[in-house]
Amino acid sequence: MHLALSASIAACHLPSTTRNRTGAVAPSGLPDYLPRMSTALPCGYASEGQGVTPLAAALESGAMREQGFDVTLAKMGDAHAVVGGLTSGAIVFGNLAAPALVLAAAEGRADLVFLAGGVNQQFLVGTPGMTLDALHGRPLGMSHPGDLTDFLGQLTIDRVLGGSGELRAVGGSQSRLQAVLNGEVAATPLSPPTAVQAKHNGCSWLYDYAEMGLNFAIGGIAAPRSLIESQPDLVHRFLRGYLEGQRRYKQDRDFGIAVHEKYGETTRSIAEETYDVTHAGFRDFPDPATEGMRMLVDFWKSAGVIPEAFRVESVVDSGPIAAVCGHKAR
Structure with missing residues (x-):
């Protein structure tokens, strides 16, 4: 991760437990009579459409702020730009389809991993x-x-x-x-x-x-491996916000439609149809280690696009989302 960005996150990192005036632990980690401090968290996504929906829902529902994050979400143009933003430290978490990240990893241009599955039908x-x-x-x-x-x-x-x-x-x-x-x-x-x-x-x-088997199975949320190793609590809080945004999206159709309309850059009527074909794809345990990821890697190996020695396990880490969801990692 870029050193300046890493230092900024560390400086704003919330303490895990702080007692309030009554002796109870304040949910934010700060005394309840003090304003809550937020961690600035720049994130990015590839382009308008369905894929950014879970992350956008987490932002728009307030779920990320509840976890202590002030999230900004930049549209970066394509998945290759998201990979570039993650490797440079311009963004901390990125939402993207898997191929660009797999290719960058196979070519030694990035050390990034998927932490949670996303929503993408094709x-x-x-x-x-x-x-x-x-x-x-x-x-x-x-x-x-x-x-x-x-x-x-x-x-x-x-x-x-x-x-x-x-x-x-x-x-x-x-x-x-x-x-x-x-x-x-x-x-x-x-x-x-x-x-x-x-x-x-x-x-x-x-x-x-x-x-x-490729729908809802080939991409999602990625981050630098160094972040997972150095700041696991930050990663876990981010994933809690991500899951809460998904829950709000599934429970509130009007909210979900509004997310599709804004981030899909489309009309209300098309956003309604998009919600109706999308919402069933949200998984309670969005494990990034999917058969779709394996199909991508195996197909590109057979085509000579990536080396035969490349392993799908090198670009997915189910551990953090499994810990947050109470599952065993694959």
């Missing part, structure tokens, strides 16, 4: 009238090499289309939707709310990546 969305059979040999859209849509595109060509097809980098979710609508590509992986928007525009959902 659908293969085709041009209006497109069918899966007609997609063979047609170009598919992705965002950038080494990101989630690159991995899903490779996987689609290999396992759904029988090796027939090509990938074209056409940009973020809205750019990919426009590329589908104008015929530049025949299909592309999209997540809600953009996938819902695409359906409203007449596009077809050709394939649900849940059939491969």
Whole structure:
């Protein structure tokens, strides 16, 4: 972690127990007659959409402030930028899909680990009238090499289309939707709310990546390994806030819709549909060690993208979330 950022966090770190005037332990760790001090905690996420929902819910519900954090949440553009922010110390926790982090770790550019699973569904969305059979040999859209849509595109060509097809980098979710609508590509992986928007525009959902076990299973919250080792209490408090935000989201549909509308940068009606396809994916124990992560690593090994010696265990740490949830880590 960047030294200045580490020092800032350490200086603001809350004491674990402080007695108030009645002798009881104040929940904040400070006497109840003193203002509560918050730890500034810069966080980042890749781009607008469904994936940031759990972290955004934790921020918007006040769950992070209840844990003593003053969280700022920056949209960084893509998962590669989130990896860069984590390695430079510009952010402390990042929300991102797994491929960019796995690639950076395999290339020795980052020592980061996933601490909690996230929420990310992906659908293969085709041009209006497109069918899966007609997609063979047609170009598919992705965002950038080494990101989630690159991995899903490779996987689609290999396992759904029988090796027939090509990938074209056409940009973020809205750019990919426009590329589908104008015929530049025949299909592309999209997540809600953009996938819902695409359906409203007449596009077809050709394939649900849940059939491969990849929905809600390939990314989430990441942090530098050094933070987990040096400040476990801070990590545990962050994860408690993360879980409380999820609980609030699942219990309060209107709140969840508002989160989707704001962070999905979409309309109320599309946010409502997004909530309805998203909320079931929130897990009470969001273990980052998923079969989806293993599929990513194994597929990229077989394709020669990452070394054969790379292990999925090097980029996930189930220990902190297991401790917070009262589970045994894998």
